[in-house]
Amino acid sequence: MRSSFRLDAVLVQAVIAGALSFSHLHDLAEAAGQDGWKAWAYPVSVDLLLVAAWRRLRTLRDSDAPRRAAWSWFAVALAASLGANIATAGLLDLGDVPDWLRILVAGWPALAFLGGTLLVHTPETERAEPAPIDSVEDQAELVHEVVTEPEPASAPELPAASPAVPPALITHARKLADDHRSATGQAIDTDTLRARLGVPAPMADAIAAQLT
Numbered sequence: 001m002r003s004s005f006r007l008d009a010v011l012v013q014a015v016i017a018g019a020l021s022f023s024h025l026h027d028l029a030e031a032a033g034q035d036g037w038k039a040w041a042y043p044v045s046v047d048l049l050l051v052a053a054w055r056r057l058r059t060l061r062d063s064d065a066p067r068r069a070a071w072s073w074f075a076v077a078l079a080a081s082l083g084a085n086i087a088t089a090g091l092l093d094l095g096d097v098p099d100w101l102r103i104l105v106a107g108w109p110a111l112a113f114l115g116g117t118l119l120v121h122t123p124e125t126e127r128a129e130p131a132p133i134d135s136v137e138d139q140a141e142l143v144h145e146v147v148t149e150p151e152p153a154s155a156p157e158l159p160a161a162s163p164a165v166p167p168a169l170i171t172h173a174r175k176l177a178d179d180h181r182s183a184t185g186q187a188i189d190t191d192t193l194r195a196r197l198g199v200p201a202p203m204a205d206a207i208a209a210q211l212t
Contacts, residue, residue, distance in 0.1 A: 050077035
C-alpha cells in the first residue's frame with residue numbers, strides 16, 4: 001500500500017528553525033545563571049508567549065477590536081527569541097554575561113506570566129465595542145422602521161399633517177435625486193422617490209417639497 005505521507009519542506013524548515021532558537025535560548029539562560037531544568041524552561045516560556053500573542057492576533061483579525069496589546073506582547077516574545085539568537089552568535093561572551101542580561105533573564109518569568117494572563121483573560125467587553133451608526137443609509141433604515149409601524153385599525157382618520165423629516169433622510173434623498181438627474185436628465189418624481197426610500201406617501205411628499 002502506497003504511503004500518503006508527504007514531507008513538507010516548510011514544516012521541516014520550521015522544525016529546524018524552532019530547534020535552533022530553542023537551543024540558543026537555553027544556552028543564554030544557562031550562561032545567565034539558570035542551570036538545570038530552569039534553563040530548559042526559558043525557551044518554552046518564550047515560545048508559548050509568542051504562540052499566545054499570535055493566536056490572539058488571529059482571533060481579532062476579523063473584528064474591530066484593538067490589537068495593540070497583542071502586537072506588543074508578540075514583539076516582546078519575538079525580541080526575546082531573536083535577541084538570544086544574536087547573543088549566542090559570538091557577539092556575547094557566554095562565559096562573562098553582563099549583569100543587566102542576568103537581570104533580564106531572571107525577570108522574564110514574571111513578564112511572560114503577565115503577558116500570557118492579559119492575552120488569555122482579557123474580558124470580552126474590553127475587546128469589542130458596538131459599531132456606531134454613522135452612515136446616512138443606516139439612519140434612513142432606522143427612520144424607515146419607525147415610520148412604517150402599523151397604526152391601530154380603530155384610530156380615527158384625522159387631517160394629515162406634514163410629517164417631520166430627519167435631516168439625515170433629507171441628505172440621503174437629495175443624493176438619490178442627484179443620481180436620478182445625472183442618469184435620466186430629469187428631476188426625480190415623488191413616486192420614484194418614495195419607492196427608492198421606502199417611506200409612506202406623506203413622508204415622500206414632505207421630502208420632495210424640501211428638495212425643490
